[in-house]
Ligand SMILES: [Fe+2]
C-alpha cells in the first residue's frame with residue numbers, strides 16, 4: 001500500500017479518485033471502440049478510424065494504470081466490470097450528426113479538459129511512478145482531443161455543424177459532472193496534499209475547467225462555425241465564464 005503516511009480520509013479520497021478515473025477510462029475505451037465503427041460507417045478518412053481504434057487501446061492501458069493506483073492506495077477495483085455505455089447524442093439527430101456530436105463531446109470537450117488537468121498534475125507528481133503515469137496519460141489525451149478537432153474540420157466544409165450550438169450546454173454539463181465538480185464538498189476535496197498523488201483539489205478543478213473552455217474549446221468551436229452563445233451563457237451562469 002502507498003500513501004500510508006497520509007491521514008486515512010485523505011488516502012481514501014485519493015484512492016476513490018483513482019477508482020473513479022478507472023471507471024472513466026473504461027467508459028472512454030468502450031466509447032472509442034464504438035466511435036471507430038461509427039466513423040467507418042460515416043465514411044470518415046481511414047486515418048481517423050485508425051486513430052479511434054488506437055485511442056480505445058490507449059484507454060485500456062490508462063484503465064490498467066488507474067486500477068493499479070487505486071488498489072495501491074487501498075481501493076480495490078474490479079478490472080472486468082462491464083461498462084454500460086449510453087448514447088449521449090439525442091436520438092432525434094441523424095446518424096452523421098450523432099457521430100459528430102459524440103466526437104465533439106468526448107474529444108473536443110472532455111479530452112481537452114483532461115489535458116488541462118493532466119498538465120497541471122504532471123509537474124506536481126510526488127513520485128517517479130506517478131509522474132510516469134501522468135505523462136503517459138497526458139501524451140495520449142492530447143491525441144484523443146485532436147481526433148475530435150480533426151473530424152470537425154473534416155465535416156465542417158460539407159455539412160452544417162451549427163446544430164451543435166444548442167447542445168453545447170448539455171455537453172458542458174456532462175463533462176463538468178464527470179470532471180467531478182461536486183456541489184457538496186468534504187474538507188479533503190480541497191487539500192493541497194492531494195496534488196502529489198495525482199488528484200486535483202476542487203477549487204483548481206473549477207478554474208482549469210473554466211480556462212480549458214475559454215482558451216481552447218470555445219475558440220476552437222467558433223473557428224469551425226459552431227455557435228457558442230448558449231455555451232458561453234451556461235459558463236457564465238455557473239461562474240465558469
Ligand atoms: Fe484516458
Ligand SMILES: [Fe+2]
Pocket residue numbers: 028059111140141144
Ligand atoms: Fe482519452
